[in-house]
Amino acid sequence: MLRRLNHVAIAVPDLDAAVALYRDTLGTAVSAPLDLPDHGVTVVFVDLPGSKVELLHPLTDRSPIAAFLSRHPQGGLHHVCYEVEDLGEACERLVKAGLRVSDGGRPKVGAHGRPVVFLHPKDVAGTLIELEEVRSDNADPELGEK
Numbered sequence: 064m065l066r067r068l069n070h071v072a073i074a075v076p077d078l079d080a081a082v083a084l085y086r087d088t089l090g091t092a093v094s095a096p097l098d099l100p101d102h103g104v105t106v107v108f109v110d111l112p113g114s115k116v117e118l119l120h121p122l123t124d125r126s127p128i129a130a131f132l133s134r135h136p137q138g139g140l141h142h143v144c145y146e147v148e149d150l151g152e153a154c155e156r157l158v159k160a161g162l163r164v165s166d167g168g169r170p171k172v173g174a175h176g177r178p179v180v181f182l183h184p185k186d187v188a189g190t191l192i193e194l195e196e197v198r199s200d201n202a203d204p205e206l207g208e209k
Contacts, residue, residue: 064153066146069175069195070108070115074131074141078105078120081138085109085116093118099174104128106174117144117174142181142191150178150196162186170196 075081078096086093094108103126109116119141121129131141147153154168163183165171170178173195182192 064147064156066148066197068114069144069146069193069197070117071143072117072119072141072193073138074119074128074135075138076120076132076136078107078118081118081120082107085118097174098122101171102127102173108174142193144179144193144195146197147194148196148198150180150194153194154180157182 073081082093082096085091092110094110096105096107098105100122103122105120105122107118107120109118119128121127121132123129128141132138150170151168154164154170157164158168163186165181165183168180170180173179173193175195178196180194182194184191
C-alpha cells in the first residue's frame with residue numbers, strides 16, 4: 064500500500080528563520096511560502112533529491128500547529144507523509160483494520176494539490192502519518208516520480 068516517503072514535516076516557530084537556515088546555511092532550494100487555510104498552516108518545501116522537508120507554521124492561534132508549538136516551543140518533527148496509489152482504497156482498508164483516519168476518511172486537498180488524510184498517532188506507533196494520493200498519472204516529475 065505505501066509507496067515511498069513524500070516528505071517529513073517540521074513545525075517551526077519562526078518560518079523566516081527556518082527558511083534562512085535551510086536555504087543559506089544548509090544550502091538547499093526552498094519554495095515560496097504557501098498558505099493553506101483549510102489546514103491552518105503556511106508551508107514551505109525544502110527540495111531534496113527524491114523527497115522534501117515541509118516546514119509548517121501556524122496561520123492563526125487556532126491552528127493545530129499552534130497547539131503543537133505550545134507544547135514544543137522550539138518546534139520539531141510533526142508528521143511523515145507517505146504516498147499511496149489509491150487513497151480511497153487505502154482509507155477503506157485502514158478503517159476496516161480499526162485505525163482512526165482523519166475526517167472519517169474524507170480527504171482534504173494538501174499542499175501539492177492532491178488528496179490527503181492523516182492517521183492518528185496512537186494507532187501507528189506514535190507518529191502522525193499523512194497519506195497522499197500520488198497516482199501514476201499525477202506524479203511529480205521534480206521528485207523523479209513515474
